[in-house]
Amino acid sequence: MTLVVTGAHRMVACCAERVRILSAPSGDCLCTLEHADLVFSAVFSWDGHEVLTATQGAMALIWSATSGECLRTLQGHQDGVLSAVFSQDGQEVLTASEDGTAKIWSAVSGECLRTLRGHRTAVMSAAFSPDGQEVVTASMDRTVRIWSAALGQCLRTLEGHGGTVLSADFSPHGREVLTASTDGTAKLWAAASGECLHTLQGHREPVRSARFSPDGREVLTASWDHTARLWSPGGAGPERGCLRTLEGGEPLCSAAFSPDGRLVLTSSVGWTAKLWSAASGACLCALGDAGAVASFEP
Secondary structure (H helix, E strand, O other), X not given: OEEEEOOOOEEEEEEOOEEEEXXXXXXXXXXXXXXXXXEEEEEEOOOOOEEEEEEOOOEEEEEEOOOOOEEEEEEOOOOOEEEEEEOOOOOEEEEEEOOOEEEEEEOOOOOEEEEEEOOOOXXXXXXXXXXXXXXXXXXXXXXXXXXXXXXXXXXXXXXXXXXXXXXXXXXXOOXXXXXXXXXXXXXXXXOOOOOEEEEEOOOOOOEEEEEEOOOOOOEEEEEOOOEEEEEOXXXXXXXXXXXXXXXXXXXEEEEEXXXXXXXXXXXXXXXXXXXXXXXXXXEEEEEEEOOOEEEEOO
């Protein structure tokens, strides 16, 4: 199950082949999106008008967030699509697949514009830079690659993780890349040079996700060791810049900041989502049967 909470107080929850758009925090179902295959991820577009889903059936689908109508099908991958995201202008979609490629699509026509080839095995996640000029991909081959979005060419390869890289994302200003890995660490890299700037150590199990705060000053990680951690990457805390530890009670699959950076949303393998104060680390409430992946939308 996947959960996304939007600034418009809606969520999208994925359970097997079904995606439901829900109101938050009541959980009332507003719309149901039925799929033929297992759904790996679901996100809202930046304007909240559409929902993008990634499926085991080697395709991504774009839906109306209001009517639940399937608007476009993005088909061309040779294996399951593990993640799919919109560009910030809403004009393009980026997908990551078990077939070892990422693809850039027109969100308007559904046409595949470019295929990014170079990873030796599954691409676990992919993200656009804030200006849409570059793409970062994370792979099971233990590498991260930065690509030209316009040309589809690999610009830099980031190496240093000792396990599968599960997520990769750009900082809000686009100058840094943040990665999470099954080796139990998150790493901060210079996007321009590919140099590793900091390694965030302290988790005892794989780090499932890593995200920047909206202002880029802090980092949030979620781990299968039952904790989420807030970090100051350049700090000198007892665990290399760790500011606070949030005890989730179950293996965590994701953690994300709210758009204003004041809240943290975590989700676990037991499909329980929790809201926390980013400043104090206090748990504010549990959302119950919510999802195994959770994030806020702008």
